[in-house]
Every structure is written in C-alpha cells, then in structure tokens.
Amino acid sequence: MAASSVDSLYFDNAADSEEAARLFDETKGGVKGLVDSGITTVPKLFRLSPQTASQYGTTRSKSPCPFAVPVIDMKDLESRRAVVVEEIRRAAAELGMFQLVNHGVEVSVMEDMMAEARQFHEQPTELKQGYYSRDVTQKARFISGYGALRRSSFNWVDTLLMTPAPSDAQDHLPIICRDSATIFIGRIRELGETLSQLLSLALGLTPSTNEFISTNLTTANLNYYPPCPEPEVAIAANPHFDTSTFTILLQDQVGGLQVFHEGAADWVDVPSLHGALVVNIGNMLQVIFNCSQLLSNNKMKSAEHKVFANAIVPRQSVACFFMPPIDFSTMSTKMYGPIKELVSEKYPAVYREASLAALWGSLYPDLEGSLRNPVLARLRIAYDKEVV
Ligand SMILES: O=C(O)CCC(=O)C(=O)O
Numbered sequence: 001m002a003a004s005s006v007d008s009l010y011f012d013n014a015a016d017s018e019e020a021a022r023l024f025d026e027t028k029g030g031v032k033g034l035v036d037s038g039i040t041t042v043p044k045l046f047r048l049s050p051q052t053a054s055q056y057g058t059t060r061s062k063s064p065c066p067f068a069v070p071v072i073d074m075k076d077l078e079s080r081r082a083v084v085v086e087e088i089r090r091a092a093a094e095l096g097m098f099q100l101v102n103h104g105v106e107v108s109v110m111e112d113m114m115a116e117a118r119q120f121h122e123q124p125t126e127l128k129q130g131y132y133s134r135d136v137t138q139k140a141r142f143i144s145g146y147g148a149l150r151r152s153s154f155n156w157v158d159t160l161l162m163t164p165a166p167s168d169a170q171d172h173l174p175i176i177c178r179d180s181a182t183i184f185i186g187r188i189r190e191l192g193e194t195l196s197q198l199l200s201l202a203l204g205l206t207p208s209t210n211e212f213i214s215t216n217l218t219t220a221n222l223n224y225y226p227p228c229p230e231p232e233v234a235i236a237a238n239p240h241f242d243t244s245t246f247t248i249l250l251q252d253q254v255g256g257l258q259v260f261h262e263g264a265a266d267w268v269d270v271p272s273l274h275g276a277l278v279v280n281i282g283n284m285l286q287v288i289f290n291c292s293q294l295l296s297n298n299k300m301k302s303a304e305h306k307v308f309a310n311a312i313v314p315r316q317s318v319a320c321f322f323m324p325p326i327d328f329s330t331m332s333t334k335m336y337g338p339i340k341e342l343v344s345e346k347y348p349a350v351y352r353e354a355s356l357a358a359l360w361g362s363l364y365p366d367l368e369g370s371l372r373n374p375v376l377a378r379l380r381i382a383y384d385k386e387v388v
Pocket residue numbers: 221223237242249251257305307316317318319
C-alpha cells in the first residue's frame with residue numbers, strides 16, 4: 001500500500017479517533033505495516049498533543065536521574081535466600097522494580113523466544129493478519145493499540161498477546177513461534193513460582209499464602225516496536241502501571257524502558273543487561289497484600305513505567321503478567337481484596353475490594369488526568385485519620 005493512501009485513507013480523513021482506529025484495524029498490518037508502507041511522519045492516530053508529549057516525556061531528560069535499578073543475583077539461592085529476600089524487599093519498596101540475574105532461565109531459551117517473536121512480527125502482513133483481533137477471549141491475537149482504546153492516541157507498538165493458561169492454549173499459538181514460546185513460558189512460569197514465594201517472604205508472610213492469590217502466568221505479550229519516523233511526537237508505551245500482581249519482562253539490547261522513581265520524582269533508565277529479566281510490581285499486589293506506602297511501612301509499590309519510541313531500530317520485549325486466573329465472564333463481578341490475615345484494627349484495608357475490570361480501569365471512564373496511579377487512587381479507602 002502506498003504511503004499516501006495509508007495517510008489519507010486511514011488517518012487524515014477519519015471523522016474522529018474512533019473512526020481512525022477502526023480504519024487502522026482494518027489494515028490488520030499494525031504499526032509495522034505502516035512503516036513498511038513508507039510513511040515519513042507519524043499519523044494522527046499515534047501523534048500525541050504537545051501537552052501529552054510533554055506530560056509523558058517522549059525524550060530523555062538532559063540530566064539523567066542518578067538512581068539505578070537494583071540488580072539482584074539469584075545464584076546459590078538456597079544458601080543466600082535471606083539476602084535475596086531482603087534485596088527484593090528493598091527494591092520493591094523503593095522503586096517497585098528490579099532486575100534478576102542468574103535466575104535459572106537459560107539465555108538460549110530467551111534468545112530463541114526473541115528470534116521467533118521477531119519472525120512473527122516481521123513476516124508479511126498476509127501471513128499474520130489472521131491473528132489480528134480485538135476479541136479479548138482469543139487465546140493468541142496480534143494487535144496494535146493494545147490497552148489504548150480509552151486514550152486519545154495509540155502507542156507505537158505491535159503486540160502478539162498470548163494467554164498461555166490452560167496448558168492446551170499452546171495449540172493456539174502461531175506455529176512460527178510456538179516452540180520457543182512454549183518452552184519460554186514454561187521456564188518463566190517456574191521462575192514466577194519462585195518469585196512469588198520470595199515476594200511473600202519479603203512481605204513477612206509464609207509462602208503458602210500464595211494459595212490465596214493463586215498467582216499464575218496469565219498473559220505473555222510479545223511486543224515489537226518498529227522504528228518511528230518522529231519519536232518525539234509518539235510514545236512506544238505510555239506511562240502506566242501493570243494490573244498484574246507482578247510482571248517478568250525480557251527486553252532486548254535496544255533500550256528505551258524507564259521507571260518512575262517517586263523519591264527522586266524522576267524517570268530512571270532500565271538498562272538492558274544481557275541475560276537479565278526485569279521484574280515490576282503491579283497494582284494487584286498492592287491491593288491483595290494491603291500495601292500502601294503509609295500503612296504497610298513502605299512495603300511494596302506498583303511501578304510506573306514507559307518506553308520511548310526510537311527512530312533507528314526495532315525494539316522487542318516479552319512481558320509476562322502474573323495474576324489470578326482471568327475469567328472474562330466474571331471480570332466485573334469477582335472481587336479481589338486484601339488477604340484476610342493482613343487486615344487488622346491496626347492495619348485496616350487500604351483499598352476497597354476490586355474486580356479485574358476495576359483494576360484495569362475499564363469501569364472508570366474518567367481516569368486520565370494528573371493523578372499518578374488513578375486506578376488505585378479511586379480504590380483507596382479514606383479514613384478519618386491515617387493509621388500507622
Ligand atoms: O517493552 C517494555 O519494555 C515494557 C512493556 C510494557 O510495559 C508492557 O507490555 O506492559
């Protein structure tokens with residue numbers, strides 16, 4: 001498709017952004033399809049207003065934030081468990097994010113995953129468009145503008161979303177990346193089990209408490225960020241908090257991920273470390289574990305993060321979200337709240353119970369604005385006086 005026809009047909013002539021999104025979806029080619037068509041400017045659907053671009057921060061600040069994302073070594077975990085638990089506790093309290101090395105997932109497994117994910121995204125549109133869908137019940141689907149429908153502009157990213165539970169869901173994955181994804185997901189699932197035990201210990205709970213949250217790997221997103229002709233007017237991933245209990249993220253060597261450091265009120269680079277996996281705490285953990293900065297003594301916080309677009313090379317990541325199993329039929333009715341043993345007179349519930357739909361923000365049409373974590377702000381219980 002010629003660049004001019006993409007521009008005029010799909011974006012410039014659309015009546016509004018909803019119509020533009022619908023027309024864009026019809027191409028089933030994603031952002032990669034646009035880039036391959038030869039566009040030299042960012043289409044309207046992806047273009048941020050100057051105000052939003054400055055609010056998000058689409059370019060790096062000239063004076064980098066001096067904080068570093070902690071790197072936690074899981075080598076000899078059995079003999080070093082207490083040290084690792086303390087490092088996780090500190091990192092989760094300060095930033096809500098850390099990197100793990102020597103975590104047991106082989107570099108070859110991660111490299112194979114990245115290579116096959118790239119093959120999926122870089123194959124001709126005709127071969128992948130059968131997967132293009134906004135049907136959330138589909139177990140493997142390719143989409144652009146994932147999670148962006150409530151915002152005025154789309155992120156500059158294509159995603160293959162995989163819902164790997166139950167185990168037969170593997171059969172639905174595209175053949176081109178099925179083998180590597182099946183192995184990678186299995187290994188990440190094992191690491192997730194270990195991590196939820198370590199997080200429980202870091203919160204002062206017995207690991208068996210995990211039965212309460214039945215945390216599992218529910219979704220794995222294979223993200224592909226094509227080069228962007230005007231990176232300063234678009235964003236690869238807008239600033240956001242994950243809905244998950246926690247997320248394990250594999251990123252390639254390109255860079256662009258940043259996390260917000262509340263203490264410094266600034267964004268910190270999350271550098272690409274060969275063989276490392278990034279972990280970030282999600283909103284679900286704050287709700288279920290009754291965490292808030294005041295009431296739980298800075299125990300853990302959900303990490304706000306974003307990704308810059310870049311003009312030079314494609315970037316890839318694989319985000320694996322751990323949360324209670326998602327049942328779409330009860331998304332608005334099944335409630336999640338603090339584990340009962342964590343609530344007492346001294347430590348009353350911090351947040352109201354919430355459904356997954358509420359945690360995803362989909363129940364609240366008016367969440368955008370200046371609040372940093374509007375979903376949790378909405379769920380927070382107001383007490384006459386704070387209890388510490
Ligand atoms: O690509 C990344 O580094 C982050 C991806 C992310 O934030 C997400 O998929 O929610």
